[in-house]
Amino acid sequence: MLSAPVTPHAVGAGVFVAFEGGDGAGKSTQARLLGDWVGEQGREVVLTREPGGTELGRTVRDVVLHGDHVTPRAEALLFAADRAHHVASLVRPALDRGAVVLTDRYVDSSIAYQGAARELACAEIRDLSLWATQGLLPHLTVLLDVAPKQGRARRGDVHDRLEREGEDFHDRVRRGFLDLAAADPSRYLVLDGDKPPEELHEAVVDRFRRLDQARAS
Numbered sequence: 001m002l003s004a005p006v007t008p009h010a011v012g013a014g015v016f017v018a019f020e021g022g023d024g025a026g027k028s029t030q031a032r033l034l035g036d037w038v039g040e041q042g043r044e045v046v047l048t049r050e051p052g053g054t055e056l057g058r059t060v061r062d063v064v065l066h067g068d069h070v071t072p073r074a075e076a077l078l079f080a081a082d083r084a085h086h087v088a089s090l091v092r093p094a095l096d097r098g099a100v101v102l103t104d105r106y107v108d109s110s111i112a113y114q115g116a117a118r119e120l121a122c123a124e125i126r127d128l129s130l131w132a133t134q135g136l137l138p139h140l141t142v143l144l145d146v147a148p149k150q151g152r153a154r155r156g157d158v159h160d161r162l163e164r165e166g167e168d169f170h171d172r173v174r175r176g177f178l179d180l181a182a183a184d185p186s187r188y189l190v191l192d193g194d195k196p197p198e199e200l201h202e203a204v205v206d207r208f209r210r211l212d213q214a215r216a217s
């Protein structure tokens with residue numbers, strides 16, 4: 001289903017971590033907790049998200065999540081446009097400064113939602129994102145895995161355009177994420193999103209520390 005993994009391009013002294021998972025998986029909480037922890041170490045931390053990490057991105061977010069029907073290819077291009085602008089104007093400059101950049105969703109969300117779930121070709125969606133970002137992949141992706149039913153229950157009643165999709169769609173999203181992690185395990189930390197947030201945070205910090213040490217040596 002997927003093409004061969006791509007090595008991240010050189011990105012200054014910074015560390016780039018993505019948090020991925022289905023809707024309501026708890027990735028925003030984990031990104032924030034790691035951000036607080038990194039900040040306490042006296043390092044610059046940039047906590048951001050897709051779609052909507054930039055001003056242009058907030059406009060794209062509104063159109064793609066809260067507008068009328070968007071055709072699948074247009075949807076894929078809108079997420080890719082958000083990502084291109086986000087990476088060029090915010091993520092790369094921060095990594096070049098040596099910051100720790102934590103993003104709530106990245107390339108894998110496009111592969112899982114627009115590729116696996118909308119059933120566009122995963123390899124094409126991946127190539128589109130790699131073109132948009134000039135090949136920038138995270139050093140680490142934390143995947144919070146939860147059953148779609150569980151995610152839905154946690155989200156409550158407010159649903160955006162993607163969240164309103166049916167059970168099958170969200171099952172394919174979940175499978176898409178797990179397949180990506182299985183294809184390149186050294187770049188992933190897969191966690192059971194049902195566990196308590198503090199326990200998940202400990203596992204994230206532990207893995208982050210090891211990544212940091214490996215990059216320093």
Ligand code: TYD
Nearest residue numbers: 022023024050051079105109110113162163
């Ligand atoms: P998000 O703001 O992370 O919502 P939540 O906090 O509820 O998980 O993401 C918004 C929606 O956008 C989410 O349903 C997933 C979707 N999405 C894609 O379909 N493709 C993408 O490339 C990205 C970044 C997000």
